Amino acid sequence: MRIVVDVLIVISIFFAFAGVVGMLRMPDSFTRMQSSTNIATMGVLGVILGGAVYAALGLHEPVMVVKLLVLGVFYIITNPISGHAICRGAYKHGVRPKEEMKCHKYGEDMVEEK
């Protein structure tokens, strides 16, 4: 049991680390946000699952397991909304991606509308 919990938490720490490295390495704000979703998904879900397994098999507290899983569900539902809002808001506010973008359909279509 202890091994399963440790493996889950180590996995999530690995993904959180990769997310932070990505945030430091990426060139512009949009790609940085992509990298931060790494932390937001596997990083958090690993810890929540590890906690749930520990509460179920180590502490024998079913109430805590259910609460942790519901927490995970709410996290999954609400997180992408904020990511989408930040990304779109940044674009509308005038933050532009670096020049090296391969294609840029959104910009082209937005210019047409104006």
Next chain:
Amino acid sequence: MKKASIPAVISTALICFIFWLLISGGLVALCQGAPDVRNLVVGLLVSVFVGLFSARFFIHESPFYLWNPAKLLQLLFYCICIFPIELIKANLDVALRALNPVLPINPGIVKVPVDVQSEYGQAMLANSITLTPGTITMDIVEEEVPVGEASPAKEGEEAAPLPTKPQTFYYIHWINVASEDPKEAGDAIKGTLEKGVRRIFD
């Protein structure tokens, strides 16, 4: 603002009550055979109260659609089997891209057609895409696109305009643009996810 119908209120209250049971520990007490009556009554009152006020924001389509057991099972299958596999694959990809200096990043915004009709389905698919690392949905637009082949124009007549139908498009910021063609990009980003969502909502 649309008024809330009574079925919508009931449906919202049911969802609230289920979450109340889960969080307050009422469900566990019920399963152990010692239900806490005061807890259940307070939960019911609060969920009806919340349902009265928030149903009109929460439910815009048929209120009891997702209470159909077959649809509920498919939703569960999507959340447990289809989505996590995509999530783990994309996570590994982005993590390696961040850690390995040799792997290039290749960002761009692509426009992708989506065939899901229901509002909830569209929102769910967009959220699934955003939650997957490497892709963020930036905007949803609906445009009229021509349907079918252009018929050859007859002598002395102008070619008739093609009939159009509304088609939903997502603008997706993608960290590794594999193709700029809308169809191919769509298959690469949301191929299996869209099939799962369509099975639930269509």
